[in-house]
Amino acid sequence: MNILRKHMQVYFVMGSNNCDRNPEVVLKEALEAGVTCFQYREKGEGAKLGIEKLELGARLKELCNEYEVPFIVNDDVELAIQLDADGVHIGQEDGNITSIREKIGNEKIVGVSTHNVEEALRAVELGADYIGVGPMYFTSTKKDIEEVKGPSVITAIREAGVTLPIVGIGGINISNAKEVMEAGADGVAVISAISKAENVEETVIKLQRG
Numbered sequence: 001m002n003i004l005r006k007h008m009q010v011y012f013v014m015g016s017n018n019c020d021r022n023p024e025v026v027l028k029e030a031l032e033a034g035v036t037c038f039q040y041r042e043k044g045e046g047a048k049l050g051i052e053k054l055e056l057g058a059r060l061k062e063l064c065n066e067y068e069v070p071f072i073v074n075d076d077v078e079l080a081i082q083l084d085a086d087g088v089h090i091g092q093e094d095g096n097i098t099s100i101r102e103k104i105g106n107e108k109i110v111g112v113s114t115h116n117v118e119e120a121l122r123a124v125e126l127g128a129d130y131i132g133v134g135p136m137y138f139t140s141t142k143k144d145i146e147e148v149k150g151p152s153v154i155t156a157i158r159e160a161g162v163t164l165p166i167v168g169i170g171g172i173n174i175s176n177a178k179e180v181m182e183a184g185a186d187g188v189a190v191i192s193a194i195s196k197a198e199n200v201e202e203t204v205i206k207l208q209r210g
């Protein structure tokens with residue numbers, strides 16, 4: 001199995017504004033519990049900017065390095081390069097994969113947000129290393145959410161012949177993660193399910209079980 005596919009299993013996505021507690025404490029608990037990938041998504045209302053965003057990113061990357069978990073930066077390619085992140089995650093409007101790949105280099109991970117078969121096939125063609133597919137379910141975390149797709153869109157993408165690592169995203173929690181995996185995902189990406197969990201360890205273990 002390719003190493004990146006394994007890392008998609010429990011993909012924690014978080015920014016300081018997704019947490020009621022210190023984000024470093026939340027991430028350490030999540031890493032300790034076994035999340036397999038982390039994405040720094042400092043975005044939206046109350047998100048840090050400038051030097052604060054950079055410094056928090058550096059601290060969170062340090063934690064990921066200790067656990068040998070990939071550290072991915074959302075949207076901000078310059079920040080990903082500044083932090084020497086393991087990769088970047090971009091949306092349909094965050095610039096094109098080819099120019100981003102040139103900037104960040106071939107050894108880094110480039111993940112792409114997709115919402116349907118057509119976007120998934122294009123992301124594969126343009127050289128994405130993995131794709132996020134969603135939103136699976138309703139989520140209040142992301143304000144500009146597209147129409148909810150449900151896990152069936154992952155099955156359709158697989159039926160279209162896409163073999164790239166796929167992670168579902170959008171409103172996923174311990175009660176619906178299994179159906180996302182059964183639809184053909186290699187993993188689940190979650191924000192609030194972990195960042196706001198009563199018991200982070202228990203939540204991560206249940207997500208791992210699917």
Ligand SMILES: Nc1nc(C(F)(F)F)ncc1COP(=O)(O)OP(=O)(O)O
Binds near residue numbers: 011090132142167168
């Ligand atoms: N951050 C993300 N991570 C994933 C991943 F694949 F990691 F699960 N999929 C999708 C997103 C959404 O990214 P965002 O920047 O909020 O919106 P957009 O896609 O419109 O750029």
Ligand SMILES: [Mg+2]
Binds near residue numbers: 074075090091092
């Ligand atoms: Mg984006």
